[in-house]
Amino acid sequence: MGREVMAEIKKNHINKMLAQGKRMDGRGLEEFRPLSIEINYIGTAEGSARVKLGKTDIIVGIKMSVGTPFADTPDKGVLTTNVELIPMAAHFFESGPPGADAIEIARVVDHGIRESQMVDLKALCISPGEAVWINFMDIYVVDFDGNLFDACNIGVNAALRSTIVPAAKHGKGEDFPMPVTCSPVSCTAVLIDGNIAFDPTLEEEMVANARLTVTTDESGDIRAMQKGLHGSFSSEQIKYIIDTSLALSKDVRDIIG
Amino acid sequence: MGGMETDIKFIDENGLRIDGRKPDQLRPIKIEAGVLNNADGSAYVEMGKNKVLAAVYGPRECHPRHLQNPAKAIIQCKYNMMSFSVGDRKRPGPDRRSVEISKIIAEALDNVVFTENFPRASIDVYIEILQANAGTRCAGLTAAAVALADAGIPMKDLVPAIAVGKVADTVVLDLDKEEDNFGQADVPMAIVPRTGEIVLLQMDGHLTTEEFDQAMEIGMKACMEVYEIQKDALKRRYAVDAAIEEE
Numbered sequence: 001m002g003r004e005v006m007a008e009i010k011k012n013h014i015n016k017m018l019a020q021g022k023r024m025d026g027r028g029l030e031e032f033r034p035l036s037i038e039i040n041y042i043g044t045a046e047g048s049a050r051v052k053l054g055k056t057d058i059i060v061g062i063k064m065s066v067g068t069p070f071a072d073t074p075d076k077g078v079l080t081t082n083v084e085l086i087p088m089a090a091h092f093f094e095s096g097p098p099g100a101d102a103i104e105i106a107r108v109v110d111h112g113i114r115e116s117q118m119v120d121l122k123a124l125c126i127s128p129g130e131a132v133w134i135n136f137m138d139i140y141v142v143d144f145d146g147n148l149f150d151a152c153n154i155g156v157n158a159a160l161r162s163t164i165v166p167a168a169k170h171g172k173g174e175d176f177p178m179p180v181t182c183s184p185v186s187c188t189a190v191l192i193d194g195n196i197a198f199d200p201t202l203e204e205e206m207v208a209n210a211r212l213t214v215t216t217d218e219s220g221d222i223r224a225m226q227k228g229l230h231g232s233f234s235s236e237q238i239k240y241i242i243d244t245s246l247a248l249s250k251d252v253r254d255i256i257g
Numbered sequence: 258m259g260g261m262e263t264d265i266k267f268i269d270e271n272g273l274r275i276d277g278r279k280p281d282q283l284r285p286i287k288i289e290a291g292v293l294n295n296a297d298g299s300a301y302v303e304m305g306k307n308k309v310l311a312a313v314y315g316p317r318e319c320h321p322r323h324l325q326n327p328a329k330a331i332i333q334c335k336y337n338m339m340s341f342s343v344g345d346r347k348r349p350g351p352d353r354r355s356v357e358i359s360k361i362i363a364e365a366l367d368n369v370v371f372t373e374n375f376p377r378a379s380i381d382v383y384i385e386i387l388q389a390n391a392g393t394r395c396a397g398l399t400a401a402a403v404a405l406a407d408a409g410i411p412m413k414d415l416v417p418a419i420a421v422g423k424v425a426d427t428v429v430l431d432l433d434k435e436e437d438n439f440g441q442a443d444v445p446m447a448i449v450p451r452t453g454e455i456v457l458l459q460m461d462g463h464l465t466t467e468e469f470d471q472a473m474e475i476g477m478k479a480c481m482e483v484y485e486i487q488k489d490a491l492k493r494r495y496a497v498d499a500a501i502e503e504e
Contacts, residue, residue, distance in 0.1 A: 041387075042388050082349065084349055090295050095335055136346050138341055140385065142312075
């Protein structure tokens with residue numbers, strides 16, 4: 001998402017500071033920005049959250065309906081994750097259907113949720129092969145300052161936990177809370193001129209050579225990963241990012257609650 | 258218009274509506290200016306259960322370029338409902354309704370912005386409905402006007418907007434979702450308060466000419482109330498900035 005140009009002098013300054021273990025906003029290299037989560041933000045959604053990670057600001061809403069399951073998973077509910085990078089959020093976002101950047105974020109968030117079996121999809125089956133709960137998780141970015149991977153992951157974690165399945169409205173018995181089994185939390189780091197920084201800002205993402213997102217669960221296992229951007233990591237760097245992500249994800253999980 | 262049959266009593270024996278409002282009473286309105294970081298100007302509006310964000314970028318280079326006007330800036334507006342803002346999930350992306358609303362909002366705003374100051378430029382207005390409960394185009398336009406002012410774009414005035422409607426054969430102000438579903442008429446309108454010009458007007462349903470006159474009268478009055486809340490939001494925004502500067 002770096003369709004912006006940055007002055008060479010600023011880029012050098014960021015590099016120089018990182019080499020000394022410092023960042024433009026005063027954080028340490030392994031430090032997240034302030035995180036705030038407001039659940040049940042949208043009254044018309046079954047579950048929702050507004051998440052602010054530094055100056056990145058997103059709104060997640062979950063809508064549920066009854067539909068038919070996929071043929072190969074007749075006894076499982078359906079999950080769909082969608083990210084909208086709307087032009088409100090940054091001057092270089094354009095309106096239109098989700099592009100490659102938005103789709104990548106949505107898929108990485110989706111993998112974390114799906115592979116950890118965070119949502120018990122079997123509990124979202126109403127009648128095998130016929131009727132299951134269809135779960136649309138839509139994420140709108142309203143202000144963009146980097147690290148959408150983690151902001152969106154946190155938003156979906158919080159929104160799912162606040163979701164009430166609207167069974168009564170659809171004549172399918174009593175409402176019940178979303179069957180949530182664990183919390184897969186992602187932590188993203190970028191490699192900038194040989195230094196690794198977590199929870200990158202937009203400026204840091206613009207000068208980054210490579211990016212790695214690691215989604216881990218509370219038992220310390222890895223549930224999803226995604227390497228991005230044109231550069232590369234050494235295997236030592238990847239191990240360091242995984243270990244640090246595991247430690248950082250605990251703090252994030254505490255805030256999600 | 259919904260126009261469905263119902264047993265709901267929309268006006269009780271005391272002349273009050275389901276939510277206890279008088280026929281010419283607004284829902285509670287809250288407006289905040291400057292709520293986003295990246296946008297040049299922004300505003301958040303809550304009108305009853307409506308939640309709306311508006312952001313303004315510009316004046317900036319006009320895309321697509323063939324829309325450029327050598328004499329003035331153009332105002333491009335995108336009104337969008339978030340998928341979860343309504344009862345059944347709305348598919349993301351523009352539909353015929355949102356394209357039309359975007360068009361009339363841009364045209365309304367064109368009346369107050371000194372577009373001739375910025376030839377060839379574009380002023381882009383983005384309206385996102387986070388939560389909808391009838392009257393979103395008016396809430397959206399009200400928010401957009403505040404966001405334009407927050408962006409520092411020269412304007413001759415703000416634009417407050419409100420809808421008047423008819424339920425149970427009574428002309429009422431600012432219909433909520435329940436009233437709108439069974440409404441007999443809907444008249445969204447927006448004005449330029451300093452001149453009294455009407456810059457947005459739509460109507461669908463069924464009104465006598467007398468009822469329409471009445472609708473215009475209470476609508477104009479309500480727009481002036483919205484106008485005061487818009488101005489107050491901008492004053493609070495600048496008051497905060499002044500306080501910081503003094504430190």
